[in-house]
Amino acid sequence: MKSTYKKSIVLLSIGAFILAGSSCKKYLDIENPSTISQEVAFESTSYANTALIGVYNLLPGDNGLTKEGTIWSLSTDDFKTSGSYSPEDRRGISMHLASSANGELLGAFNQLYTGIERANICIKGINNSPIYVNAGASKATMGKYLGEAMTLRALFYFTLVRNWGSVVAQWEPSLDVKELDAPVTAGTAILDRLLADLKLAEDLVPWRSESGYGSTRWTKGAVKALRARIALFRGGYMMDKESHTMVRSADYKKYYQIALDECKDIMAKRGEHNLNPVYENVFKSLHTSTRFDPTYELMFEVGAFGAGSRTDTKLGYYDGMRFNASSRFGGTGGGVTAIATYFYEFDQLGDCRRDVTIGSYEIDANSQKVMNTLNNMTDAKFRRSWTNIAGTTQTLAVNWPVLRFADVLLMFAEADNELNSGPSAAAQAALLEVRSRAFVGFESRIPIMPTDYAGFFDAIVKERLLEFGGEAVRKYDLIRWNIMGAKFAEVRIKLRQLMSGEGAYVNVPKYVYAKPAVYNVIPSQQEFNTLDTYGGSPSVTLFQPGLGTSGAPTGYTTKNWRASINEEYITGKSSGFATYFESNRAEVFPFHNDVRLYNTKIVQNYGY
Template sequence: MKKNTFNILLAVALVGLSAASCKKYLTVDSPSTLTQESVFSSVSNMNSAVIGIYAMLIGDNGYGSRIATLFPQSADDMKTSGDYSALDRRGISCYGASPDNTDLPNPFAQLFKGIERANVCIKYIPKSDLYTNGTDAQKATLQKLYGEALTLRAQFFYEAIRNWGDMPAQFEPAADMTNVYLPRVSSDTLYDKLLDDLKLAGDLVPWRTQSPDQNIRITKGAVKGLRARIALARGGYSLRQDTHQNERRADYKKYYQIAYDECKEIIAHPEQHSLNPVYENIFKTLHSATRLDDAHELMFEVGAFGGNASTDSKLGYYNGLRHSTSSKFGGGGGGINPLPTYYYEFDSIGDIRRDVTINIFEIDTAGKKLMNVATTMTDGKFRRSWTNITGTSQNLAINWPILRFADVLLMYAEADNEINNGPSADAISAYEKVRKRAFIGYETRMGTTPTDKDGFFKAIVQERLLEFGGEGIRKYDLIRWNMLGSKIDETRQKLRDFMNGAGRYANLPLYVYTKPATYNLVASVDEIKTLDFPGGIPVSQALFTPGTGSSTAPTGYTTKNWRASVNEDYLTGDLKGYAVKFEANKKELFPIPTSAINLNYNMAQNWGY
């Protein structure tokens, strides 16, 4: 969302924020100071009310921090820094969060605040006299607003379901409910409702080029892409409360067909959305009002602004490239660490995504770049130094990407492969479009695309790992594929091999030697070329050959542990161990926060907690 316009819209939305119900469910909004009739009697007020729904996406308890950066950890790509505690973010990352974890209740409540605000708009916008008797322009605007409200409610519900499982079916304003203490309902039932809602929303919301606010509001492509994503979740595996197993239903292909159809229609409109030719520019666009995404690959992003915990984000401050507090940029970054083995999943030479996705350096007190140890690398798509905000601010106005066109291409390829028992030529083409962008200039290193069902699915699994690192997608992919437990086990063995210098990691160095180098703020693939290693050797030699094996650095250089940074404590330790508390068929979901259970006696706790 382009920040300058979004700021104005959200300021106007102060009127709409009061449109919530006068009854409480969980922690929904305070009693309204305006009547529904006055709010829903003008297009302007109804627009403000919908902007009030958008407001529940952002902030510390939305996609400005916790939902975006904490909830997706850990998978086979990244983990949260620090030592395990059941009561904070490290408990989430280690799969050991308790119902009293302090990072769970406020995001849970905010999602339901968003649902409540959406419910009010969904009820009253179609009932407005202007919806049926207004001018053509007014009716078109109100249909768009109605579709946006349906889509936002679906996003909030989807986020709640994928983290906590079955949820109460709260599809009407709390003021209309005879009983606000709703029991949990099967996620299948909820997803089916959301898919129906999004089908309707897809007819109501215009395509990007037909929308007056295309960069700041939901358009048809985003609706269809979200419907595809939810369809794959509905057709995939999820933890069932009745059997305590991660299972999928027998009719799952029906939902793959929905995903296929929606993605196919988006792909058929390249004038609306296509791949940004420069991968790094997708993420730089999130950092500035100046957009570097003429292809409109960013289909749905959450706007951040205002320098506060409610309307801004801590992206780039909590996560992202680590900056010393004494640097000219200000401090920040370091809260999310890629696993050392994730770095080696990328092609060593050809895949430009590696150096965008993973920072192998940090910014020191002098504003120079300095090599990390292997276990303290950081996620690279969010960087304080890509913004123009310096000083001590923790809020950097960096947007969060919810949906990109690359995801549409890969969802299409995955659905096609499953439906047809093997990939069609179109599915292979969609997959290879994503891959070719990653290997631009090095296409000969792409390898051959498998044409059998199992081989192509494995290629999709790997490609999604490489394409979406740090974007909060991987863990949920693995859950819907029923692969989270096996990938955690596989990754722990890879980390052990990395530690021991075994197998594919046999030629990697125990130590690397480095000293500060000028931070040029150039393209990531060029930035790492000027890291300072002894003899001027490139990264491709420093991190891919055994080196001297000595912990003593050459004169003028500092030793950085590489393989030596991984030890048994990192693998299995009670405090630092990777995903050490994970239990299959139990920890795929978070515990319901104690506060939510206390507010609703019908909100049963998830099994295993």
Template structure:
């Protein structure tokens, strides 16, 4: 059924059954009893079946329409780190990336519906778990398990609502199963009301959930620390700026500081608990998402969305649809790499910052397994690499998990909230920022620079650090929105791109072209792979910061290959019009319109299916 009311209409028993059917272990249950015959009493009367129902909620996070593709690498573009590749069209993923999406764009459809399916599955569990026999009169172990399940359902529902709100603003909201909803055609609810409800829900969830070291659950399950981090994220969104329906302006409410207080305390609890810590290797944080979880012994990954099954419904296309590009004939298998770095992002990283070579895909693998350095506009988001998995064929679903919450985020959210509340950073806030920076420079404290102590300068340092730390992780766009810095940052980045194109200002020594020798890929660390490339002009930290003889326009020396660097950035890329006057659709954030583009339109068919639903923010139905 394609009606808007579908998202609330599914019956209790049928939705619980669907939750079972979508688990990886459902075959075991099919051997016992046909799920189509299960009632809610049978599902929630069993700890095992209830666990399957909870897994069914988690299931709605992943897949092509979740964090396996659209919610992770399409909806999150663009900011000053990455953008979607290709030329603009209002009716495909580039329309989202370029802030010019039309309500008829089908990319808007399924993710919206899938998020509400997750909310409905959570609503069912939240209603029936407290009514169940194991929750009320089971053994102490059963009661503890059912309390944990209830906490997970509350936390997951909160995150689903947050994802809907940060993309669409005010939306319909129901906190009961559709079978109990007297009217399925719901109006939009003010986002502040929804946020206040889910923040209260998360407070309840935190009381129900164990710490990870108590439960020994994998970090694909929400534990107390993850719920606290999620509550901090949502609190800062509630206390931040957002585009309002009535004024069509970016506003934040006068009571915003109380939400900063929530965020500060939740993060402080996680920090003081000590269950999580920074991984000493920035690269290993992301390798741990590629089936190498042992590389994250410090548990920096607080919560990740698990991918499995090798299909579009439960697996991810991370590392294929995005990530470092690999030629079809490469021994390591084909990877498309459809997300591209903003050229100036390369120069935001300081010399010696280990995050640069992990975050930015400066090369791609050729058919001969050589490293081909790419042009400035073709760098990819290299925290996702197919060759880090054990799948080296033409597969598109690689089982790579999505990093939804890291301990580095906990530290920086704490530092940000502390600074805002105290009119400047405390010693603990300064240390939190320092810890992230020191890890970035592989423990070399001499390279991190001075950390400012005034409120405004410390906030600017947080803004910069989050750009460097979380590039390609789907965070930057939403940070800029809650800070009301989106329009400003897009304009400043465009100015930087033009200066880069012209070789002016901080880019005056950046070469027009780069000369390098093709070199064999050795599957060593990201930094070593870059260091092993022979560039004319020295190492990467010399060749990319200093014009070569001839201004970078001379023919390549014998044995070297030339690629465009500054020359790759055209007037069309910056402003959308080539030197000849013809339009160029591959430009950067060309269609941003303040008072509209901060939020997405709801897919037109969904609006048509609910007579109480409106298309707002200047979008035409």
């Protein structure tokens, strides 16, 4: 499966010895099965590597980093969670009013801190290791492990900060900390520390081609990309806990400069990372040990393995294209659905990303493809049919994409535009690279390149929506730009126009008539265009009024298209679009009740 993790997990059977002697306090409590001391653990590169894999091992699982992608990042103007509102489950998160008893907020929160504790132990152990301190032959190897541990800690903390704002910061193993309860540290201060740490880490970790690693362990390019992403978030708007308002630092441009510089370094090493020429192949590569990513666009991904709740993911099952349980592929839930307007944000004919990203069809009991209704399309970047795992299992060994080279190009373009009050030729070229890949064969349909600051910023906002749908990017972009409320209001206007067949949606049909067609598991654009809809290709029938009647022609079944959108879908208190969102509150989550019981100095976030 994923070779790095397969080999390393065997070593973990020795015991998670990085925890030896650790008595973590309160919500940092974790198991201690080891009989090997921390001192011994870091006296050899082999043991140190095993200890480090124990940190990586906190990335996957039901409470791993995919929680951010499948639940915490929903909903925005790309995807939402299906089902009806409940404040104590994933629907409460998707509709932006989760309660402090919401179980989806606790397990992963605890696991992130467990990862931080393990990383802290590794960092201390390597820094004190004689084979690192004495600058012997193993110093470079131990330094690489130190850089990886620092980067993992940065990823865990960054995930906490961008979801809760200000959180408890602990930079040493729990045994070394005397204070049992600690107040939160401002998110801005934590991110500043992470940026400094990553500057050190990137000098310790080699480039991909020098490391022997793939994309499930940190290499220099990925560390730099994470530093750029954190810098842009730090340079954006963040929740100030005291005033409970979104605030941007006066010196925000210095963070944009960090992002620009890091992205330039990566872009100068195209032999290390580059755009995959085929957009779809980026995501196919997440599903199998056969790689379709020869350019290493996937810079860092969470490895999934073992078919268990602690080491695998439910990508492709819960979050992915919907398959009937009786199909030859096995069944999936399709629990993440596309906002109805998202389909029409993409170009009608040219943009290949739409049919990779959005499951406009599902697979029926006869293993054929059949149109979904407009309000029930799914995330399609994760597909059971791209794995070799059939049957009823919910764990499909699908990796989670964390950083891609496409993001490097767009971060560079955004930072350049911000620093220069307008895009340079290099920024325009970076944006054009991403667009050109999306419009292969339809280059004449690529949008006109903006030359002014505002126009280029708007183009970046739109491009990131199209490029990263379903990858837990959009929500945090809207937060750092402080436009989430405005964007949601815009989407509601569009949804009403769509429902009524007005404005840009005047030619969108009220009903579509479809019949099952062969599912060929071929490139997504071709698969979409061979759907059987009455009147011709869906690239035509979904963009013209059609018959306008609920009665289907002989042999076809009516699929509600515009007719599937109603006021409940738009503003309903049960299943509406981001119904309970409130600016200067919902940008961060509440702390779970148990967390505040563990640490009495944590003050609940405003509005919860």
